[in-house]
Amino acid sequence: MRMGSVPPYDATTAAINTTQDIFSDADSMPVPPVLHNAGEIEPLSLYNTGAEDTSAILASDAPPFLGIEGDPEPFAFNYLDNVCLPPFYDQATMYPNLSLADPFTSPTVDIGPFPPDQIDRTGHAAESSPRVVSQLIAHNESDRNGHAASFVRVSQEDWQWLSGQMSQFPTVIPADYQMPSRHAISRYLHGFLAGFHPHFPIIHPQTLSFRDMAPELILALVAVGSHYCLESHQGLKLFSIARGIALEQLRRRDIEMDSRTNALSLDPSWPLLQSPKSLPSLNHRERNENETHAFPDYQGNHADLETMQALFFLMAMATWGGEHRSLVRQAIATQSILAMLVRQHGLSEHSITPRGWEDWARQESARRTKLIIFCFFNLHTMVFNLPSPILVGDVQLRIPCSEWEWKMQDSASWMAAHQQSTQPPLFQDCFTALLQETNNTPTYSSLGGHILIHAMLQRIISIRNSTRLEGMENEMFPGLTEPLRRALKKWQSGWEQNPESSYSPLDKHGPIAFNSRALYQLAHIRFAVDIGSSRSLLEQSPTQIAKRLLGGPRLQRGPRLLVAARHSAAALCSPVQMGVHFVGRAPSSWSVMHAVCSLEYAYTLNQFLQATTPELLEYPLDEEEKALLATVKETLLEVETSTPRGNPKSIESEPRLLGPKVVRAWGIVLDGMRTWNAVCVITKVLFLYADLLEQNL
Known part of the structure; x- marks a missing residue:
């Protein structure tokens, strides 16, 4: 089974696919589209429509009722294996990219040229052990959504292999558990790759093989992907x-490690049991080789990496x-396990x-995994x-x-890109450069900028918590915050210089830069206000x-509140431009992170x-307050006119x-998002908060 890209849609393919319904049984239904995908699924052609002679194909593979002589075997057509997936909504550019510096007046960000990494999307042969290569990510310069993934099809042999892997853990699997069908697993894997993976790109699909992956990692991907297919009941079982x-x-690995350590400790030749005088003189290199042989290096242990990735997805x-x-309690419990694994x-x-x-992909995947886990721990700080x-x-x-380099589809194109690329800088060097009183702005990738803005948020939250005094909950000492304000300005400059950055959630380079922009706005808000414990989703109901x-x-009027309110208003502009009723129901790159931030946007602007x-x-x-107030009114006027019961005159x-109205507008934006329950909780909070505000006028 090969997880492949699909051929372009044409009229011949459409005609052939129309005839497939004749062969289907009454119980077979088309596979539903995966929600919240940023890409488009093209139909899968059943037959070869090229110029080759088809007589050989008909003679060997056609069913008996077509009049071709051959063995009278049963018709082997499988509707679920050959059905077309409905195309997703065509996500053209719906609004111009706005500058992060001034989201109200600045021109579009100059994205600049992007390296040519066109992908050949014609091959789709099947193999028993799939390579997830060019078939998972169709990163084409002509596409607006380069991070979209093709549909993943799991063969019966793959399904049986996975079932056999799971049978090795009888104490974990319930006796009456029935594993999802291969069609469901295919659907869920596609949901993961299309919905979750673009926001947390830590696995490298191009170099992964289904049967080479750890079973816990496959099941974790399937569990997460089921939510994007609106089949969360399966995900809860798989979790x-x-x-x-x-x-x-x-x-089991701990037991194996302990047994190996005990066996070595009983060996008289083991260096640690010999007296210093009897030990041979070893140079530094020989000593390192001995230590590596005695204790396996976690850095190169791919099995531990895949288990770490599985636990991250489940968390x-x-x-x-x-x-x-x-x-939620298990998410908190998993945090400590993951922190230990990352350090090991x-x-x-x-x-x-x-x-x-x-080999490079494994190293980069390991690096990304640990950095993304660091970022997600910061999200736990914001949410809980x-x-x-793990500190900065x-x-x-x-x-x-x-x-660009991460999404290369084969070894040759990667080598060409790798030779043109420079080695990424160290995280600490970039973070230090942002804090320094110089005009030098470090360069970094989109994901690198995402990690750096998380680091700055962690510092801001840490300073606020360490200096919190009674009656001064929203005060921060200027001497402590000035380096971070300077760092945010530099980060903004680097964000705008990055050709992969965009103010649009539908950008072809993926949602990473768009998510980073949300955190950038949140960082400015945290300088002015911290709703902290009021917002915690850990122990409180929406009410x-x-x-x-x-x-x-x-909050008192002043420059800090004005800056925070400007960023809150800017965050509301994007969904209003798209349409507040449309955003939550259309395939897009909005993530739960935006829902978490929206609560603070709404509170601050109110x-x-x-x-x-x-x-x-x-x-x-003053003039700036008047300008911002006019912008907010214009934005709310757009919301009121697009709502059936809206009252623009009010x-x-x-x-x-x-x-x-601002608080309720954010509730409307999130109301159509049904993938994750956390978004539903935040939506309820926003509507309840808006109602309480109206009642207390």
Whole structure:
């Protein structure tokens, strides 16, 4: 089975596919499209429509009722294996890219030329052990969505192999458990690659083989992908099995490691049991070789890496479980296990030259995995108010390579790109350069910028928590924050210079830069306000969170609130331009991260609107406040006119309603997103918060 790219759609293919319904049985239905994908699925041609002579094909493969003489075997046509997938929504550019510096007035960001990495999408032969190569990511310069993945088809042999792998863990698998069909697994893998993978690109599909992957990793991908197919009930079953297998794998490796260590400790020739005088003189290289032989290096242990990746995907799934409290508790428990595995695997670089494309991909995948886990721990801090077990100072890795190099489809094209690329800088060097009082702006990839903005957010949150005093919850000492403000300006400059950056969630380079922009805006908000414990999704219901937001202290007018409100308003511009009712229901690159940030966007902008209400003004509005207020009114006017029961006239006639309207607008934006329960929880909070604000006017 080869997971391949599919041929372009044409009229001949459409005609052939139309005839497939004749061969299907009554119970067979077309495979539904995966939701929240940024790409487009093209139909799969059943027969060869080229210019070759088809007589040989008909004579050998055609069913008996076509009148061709041959063996009277049953017709082997499988509808589910050959059905076309419905195409996704054509995601053309729906609005211009806006500058991050001034989202209201600046021209579009100059994306500049992108390296030519056109992909040949014609080959789709089947193999028993698939290579996920050019068939998973069709990164074509002409496509707007280069991170989209083709449909993944799992053969019966692959399904049986996976079933056999799972049977090796009888204590984990329930006796009555029935594994999803190969069609469901194919659907879920596609859901993962199309929906989740673009936001957290840590596995390298081009160099992965289905039967070479650890079973816990496959099951974790399938569990996450089921949510993007709106079949989360399967994901919940797979979650416990995948997590159980991952933990059992770790337990077995620990036992093996202990037995090897004990065996070595009983060997009289083992160096540690010999007296110093009897030890031969070893140079540094020989000593390192002996230590490596005695204790396997976690840095090169690919099995541990795949288990780490599986646990990360499961932790992410459990984190976004929202209303499933048991899942959220398991996400918190998995955090400590992952932190230990990351440290064992290594948070520093080793100067090992890769032997080729696949070796390089493994090293880069390991680096990305550990850095993304560091970022996700920061998301736990934002969502649950839990301190991260990995701090900025612990990370001594290089930042990830460019997405251009990462998405190369074969060894030859990768080698050409790799020779043109420079070695990514160390994370600590980039972070230090951002903090320094110089005009030098470090260069980094989109994912590198994403990791750096996470690092700055961690520092901002740490400073705020360490200096929090009663009655000064929203105060930060200028001497501590000035380097971070300077770092944010430099980061913004680097973001705009990156050719992979975009203000659009539909950009062909993927959603990483768009997600980073959301965190950049959140960082500016955190300088002015911290809703902290009020927002925690760990122990509170939506009603409790809404009430705590309502009871929070009012923010005073001033430059800090103005800057935070500007970024909050800018964040609302994108979904309003697309259409607030459309965003949540259309395939896009919006992630749960945007939902988490939206709660703080809504709270901050409401605080600004309350502070600038005419009845409460202590002194007249300045020009910047007037300009921002006009922008907010224009944005809300667009929301009101696009809502069936909207009241555009209330924008000017009832200024006290502007705050509740902003909060409700964010609720409308998120209301159509059904992939993860955490988004549903945040949506409920926003609507409840808007209702409470209106009731207390």
